[in-house]
Amino acid sequence: MLEKLREALQHYRPKEMSRAKLLQAAVLLPIVDRPDPTLLFTRRASHLSTHSGQVAFPGGKREPTDRDLYHTALREAEEEIALSPGAVEKVGQLSDVISLHGLCVTPWVGIIAPDLDLKADPGELDAIFEVPLSHFLDDKRTYTDVITVDGVAHYVPSYHVDGHVIWGLSAMMLVELLAEGFGMPIDLYQRPGGSLKHHPERTQRVPRERPARKSDISPVPAASRSKQ
Numbered sequence: 001m002l003e004k005l006r007e008a009l010q011h012y013r014p015k016e017m018s019r020a021k022l023l024q025a026a027v028l029l030p031i032v033d034r035p036d037p038t039l040l041f042t043r044r045a046s047h048l049s050t051h052s053g054q055v056a057f058p059g060g061k062r063e064p065t066d067r068d069l070y071h072t073a074l075r076e077a078e079e080e081i082a083l084s085p086g087a088v089e090k091v092g093q094l095s096d097v098i099s100l101h102g103l104c105v106t107p108w109v110g111i112i113a114p115d116l117d118l119k120a121d122p123g124e125l126d127a128i129f130e131v132p133l134s135h136f137l138d139d140k141r142t143y144t145d146v147i148t149v150d151g152v153a154h155y156v157p158s159y160h161v162d163g164h165v166i167w168g169l170s171a172m173m174l175v176e177l178l179a180e181g182f183g184m185p186i187d188l189y190q191r192p193g194g195s196l197k198h199h200p201e202r203t204q205r206v207p208r209e210r211p212a213r214k215s216d217i218s219p220v221p222a223a224s225r226s227k228q
Helices: 002-010 069-081 133-137 168-182
Strands: 023-032 038-044 059-061 089-093 097-099 103-112 125-132 143-149 152-161 164-166 196-198 221-223
Touching (some): 133 152
Antiparallel strands (some): 023 038, 143 152, 152 164
16 A cells, blocks of 8 residues: 555655745644554644644644655654654645645655654643544545635545544545555545535635744634646
């Protein structure tokens, strides 16, 4: 399974937005190399004033000292979950997405060994957990969020797993990982079967010229990657 992923993303050309005037961030999608591979997520601490208890991938805003956005993803993962950059096998990049707060987020896919000594930063997180990739490849979504941005409907799966809810921006990245990395027939722009949950229509938010906060990487998307 993971060899197929490596080969697919090696040849994949993700959509990149013009980042010159955008606040930038990056996240890491860590795939754990188990017999039944898993995807690693984090949950924001309950004491935080914004987005407490919400599920996300390790990541955050780009710092001036970061060499590139992959370095941003690795640095943030090390800060948040004590994942050593040297423990990550770089697999590839996914398409840029825009967060609710106008932050341009670049996702990176990496493979890590199982049972690493990871620790959640208590100032930011209260959980690190894994979900088998098979759960997503078997499309065990609980329902589909219909998020309309500038008149375009996005059908974003929502997965409820062991009390955790994976949805929004993280689920959009996950859809691209499943489609491009594993050849799954899943598409943000095609209405799926099953239950739909409609959200108020949104307009794409123009980023403000201010320092980005980690909380800007909200699970709720303001705009998606471009249609393929």
